[in-house]
Amino acid sequence: MNWLTVVVQAGWSAHFLAILDAMALPRTPLSRLFTVLLAGLLAGLVLAVTVLPGNLLLGFAARSALGSYSSLPDVLRTPATPQRSYLYANDGTTLIASFYDVNRTDVGLDEIAPSLQAAIVAAEDRRFYDHGGVDLRGMARALVANVTGGETSQGGSTLTMQYVRNVLKTDPGLTAEERAAATEQTVERKLQEIRYANALEQQLSKDEILNRYLNIAYFGSGAYGVSAASQRYFAKTPAELTLSESALLAGLVQSPEAYNPIDGDQEAALDRRAYVLDAMVATGEITAAEADTAKVEPLTLRPTSQPNGCTAASGGAGDWGFFCDYVRQWWLTQPAFGETVEEREQALRRGGYTVVTSLDPELQATAQQQVTSVYGYDNERALPLAAVEPGTGRVLAMAVNRHYSLAENPAGQPNYPNTVNPLISGGGSIAGYQAGSTFKLFTMLAALEAGMPLATGFDAPSQLPTRYPAEGDASCDGRWCPGNANPAWMDGYRTMWDGFGRSVNTYFVWLSEQVGPEKVVEMAQRLGITFRSDADAAFAENNAENWGSFTLGVAAATPLDLANAYATVAAEGTYCEPLPVVSVTAPDGSVVPVAPSCERVLDAEVARAATDAARCPVGQQSSTNQCNGGTATSVGRILDGRPVAGKTGSSEGNATETFVGFTPQVAVAGIAANPDDTTDAVGSAVQARVIDAVAEVISTAVQGQPEQAFVAPSPELVGDPRRPVERPEPDRRQPEPGDDRGPFAELRRWLEGRG
Template identity: 60%
Template sequence: MIRVRRLDKLMTIVIAGVLAGLALAVAALPAALVLGIGVRGLTEPWPELPASLSTPPTAQRSTLYANDGTTLITSFYTEDRVDVPLSRVAPVMRQAIVAAEDVRFYQHPGVDARGVVRAFTANQRDGTRQGASTLTMQYVRNVLAGDPALTEEQRAKATEITVSRKLKEMRYALALERKLSKDQILAGYLNIAYFGAGAYGVAAASKRYFSKQPAALTLAEAALLAGLVRSPNTDDPINGDADAALLRRAYVLDRLVETGQVAPDVAAAAKAEPLLLKPSTTPNDCTAVPEEHADWGFFCDWFTSWWNEQPAFGATVDERQRTLRRGGFRIVTSFDPAVQQTASAQVRKVYDVDDRRVAPTAVVQPGTGRVLALAVNRNYSMADNPAGWTNRPNTVNQLVAGGGTIVGYQAGSTFKMFTMLAALEAGLPLDTGFDAPARIVTRFEVGGGSANCGGRWCPVNADPLGMDGYRTMWDAFGRSVNTYFAWLTERVGADRVVEMAERLGIRFRAEDDARLARYGARDWGPFTLGVTATTPLDLAGAYAAVAAEGRWCAPTPVLSITDSGGRPATAGGPDCRQVLDVDVARGAADAARCPVGDQSMYQRCSGGTASDLRADLGRPVAGKTGSSDGNGTETVVAFTPQLAVASIAANPDDPRDAVGAAVQARLVDVVGTVLYDALRGEPVRDFVPPGESVALRVTGARTGN
């Protein structure tokens, strides 16, 4: 360091002479002026180092993993780079890069006097343009030019060949070596250098060319990579000149022999090795999920939508995307490949991948909102489809969670859950009775349709023989009695039913639905029959809140997010709140056992629309089926205390294309099989019975009919 402080005037003049030989424009300047710039530049006080030189703001790829923390779903990046400590780089790689770029790296103080003299002599003798850039100076240049915040114009200016730029590099290099150790600078250089073929940093380069970690590089491989940094765009052996890459490899090996780090015979053997590349690419974005798991892209796509809504990652969507693609995050998701595999296999039994209809299915964990799977009988791909086939068999349209052109699908009688919850909350117990007729004329005004009686909404029961007559919430929910729930909606108020659905996470993506929810909820009687559009994810999340005894959690795709420094992000944890009284939720769960062949704690179930599910599953279960008008869509949602699954059959491109009633039984198999496989080996948990005040009419405490 003393030598750095005592650089004499002669060395300053020599350095300035080197600078004069570096730029054509500078060469035309009067020599005295050039030398004057050099003297002034290097004799000024030590500069204050930019913080970026100690902690480079390099763009690093973010990686997305399944819930095991090891199964890679995909990556997101603008530059394929991930930083690694020097301890995870093979010693031969460290030696090779020093031999190739700066053989006196461990001897000089940041600016190599011998190299400067050599370059100055060559520049004066034959007009060549040797730069004498040390590895430290190259690191400084790469950091200053590689700031992700720079525009392309700013980046070009940071790398242009000028006297002032070169002086700045030298002065920063000298100052940097007073602050960082040689190994710290070497590690920084290895992580920031460009090695060609889209690989930034030694870790990405090792994977790109040899499909291995940098710690496993051989001598020949390390020499090849070290030789690339001089001309990465032309010497790239994958896309450029493989012969040039081999010549550079030989040069690096010779330098290693000259410095005594490698024996001549060992270097000769490495030179004789053929170019044994094993190229691999790092997946980038959701369309690059593993080819054999093309269905994973729908979860990935929904993850990016979720990320874009998180203010912790930026003020705008663009900022959040830049953060994702440059921030080097390690994201462990809630995605369960085994559950996804089961769900995908089941929905493809309902409809083939190129069927015009779909059966999107979502799996959600109650109490956390973590999404384990999003399955649909499509490939998440931008590949071309046959003429006239918009979303099949390939699509990047989010068919499960909504977005793009998808506002959702009508979920039919599954929305009766919100009416029941609103009624229980209003003080009407489960045994609230009503003699349900085949048709009921309500006070709600309607503009048309088959359920129109003189301008009033007048729904009918689907099966008069099995539904008409005296009903309570238990058997009305189990048998899906439309007229009972129309009457119950009148009693509790349609606006309270709509508000209940919103409280449990139902989003109104369709403009007409959003307008009615905001301005016409009081008169939206048909809402109880699921005439609004929803998604399997919203529906599974709502029913999961009932399973979790009233604790609704915003659906989340992540278990953990850590930044490039290993620090946890502030976003991603469960976002939960108690939206229902615990006993109200228990009451709704008790009645929801009726549709799926289970029995309520009060032994009040008497028939259901999916009565085989309990026996097939072999554990307590609750749920609901739903059919939209004319069987345009069919829906099944089921839940245990540990898991909720929702599946909807629909035509996403033509809502007028009815799926038919027969598909409902196949959806029951979908949700039942997913629950069975996902819960295999898990303890059998029962629902907690509601208190009598929620279940039964108590004189003086509850009102009923």
């Protein structure tokens, strides 16, 4: 038994406490040094009393305290506690999702109810405003209680010391082993805690320390800090807490799991609340009458779970899960949030960022309603849809009739009815869907860029022999011979206006031959079309000059890529990378630059000319009144005459049905398909519903915005519609021996078989 134990048990404890009571020294320079010396001595004695012989520890404790007095780690100077990141819609208030490893959001002291501030001081450190970081009297009381087996209302650690301990064990720069060491009950750890607490008191005001403590303390049930705790237990902000609620929360930090009223013992929580209220009376913060009133208040909990991740964003009118996932995938590619993907993931889940996304909640609700009116959630076929803002690339809506969920699918299908695959934006196992004649836009742009005017005419036949080798039903004399879907309506002399308006296959295959298929492929890539399937990527890279069917949309594309490509035309040739955010703000208020990344990829006159022809499909007129038929004339009616343009697309056998529409303010694309079965043809009957769904989304997007007209194209790119162009002789060349045995023959036959 050492000498300190003998002294205490011999009845000297009262005298010992009286002496130490005088050590509640003010924070003056001389007293700080004295406090450190005594604190180091006492801390060593407290923790080593049963481990080391009595006076062996004295010199070690004092020397250790003095030797490290000036050291303070950066994490304590500028704490980087893990915090929850929030994703909001573009209105800045509609919460889409949050991400966190630790459920915490820092708030200022002025955002915390004064009753909670007073309650935590009364419960945990009544002498907080008197000591310099170490309460020697409190430590002595705890020592006496520990040695004699008695009880003490408060432990020996001050709020400042508790704060130090919490910061060290949550330091993101430490390993798991190092964080565990921060809470070990060792002499060295206690001395370090005392040193750091004393140093902090020299640098921070009491209010700053209290604020930091309230933001880092654990309140049980997964809630770190008062903001998360007030939301978790009472579904309110910490500024809105009542006296009774404040006392309950303040009582939790001593033993969060034991006093947790949601998952633990409610009676114990109420007893602890009563203790805190009595402590507040003792400190003079409230009257006994106020405490009595608060004690009899019923425990009115409103347990609220904070959503975590994108699966929690699924469901409801907006069904934001797929957009949320797109934001997350974008985030993981941004160097501003870390050098590696892992660091960026940690930044999102622990960095406390406030992200205002580009999602328009009203437009998203309309988009979700429209796609589910075409195909319900119980339909294996899907209608993924995306809306993009021209000139910025900001993604305004992403909708599909699927649940963004990790739940198992009853039939074992990958994407029905639950999936987390990017059905709208592509990636992973999702290469996209055949977009059909919407790809004719790229042929028209390539031709216009080559100097061929809109008036370029061709007597389009029902079937056109080409120079590309082919076999099977699409072959005539060994060459690919595409045909028109409706010869009676499509055949005959056509220009770009009515060729685009009526979607005449043979006109655009001929036009592609004139300009070169490789130029068409390059144009699509320039406007953001990404080839995600190995077959498409290989053909584009190695055999684009023979990809004659590309103009008919045989390559896979996603609604987001299509919407953004057409948005480039709407923006008169300015391509912008798809961008799902408006602003990103760090916890310290600094703004992370997230401006649109745009570049001119088309001459404005080329884009204007293409737009002029793209008004024909939707039932409107070109600048020179050359439209005489369209495949999506309902769009003009739905937009009530507002300037709009667009293009339909049907793949071989109506396996997919597509429509892309745009105004100067928005571009929207939707593709009806079966993501799990490309052989399941959606049929031509659904095309009209896809067209109307896209048009309704456009209508919502432009509602309340000033009407903007399209700029008419230059006379040079309009040309002379009255001067017919002679139809050239068909190419009668036969395939050379071996043409069908080249390295791309099988790939070519497979692609041609896709339509």
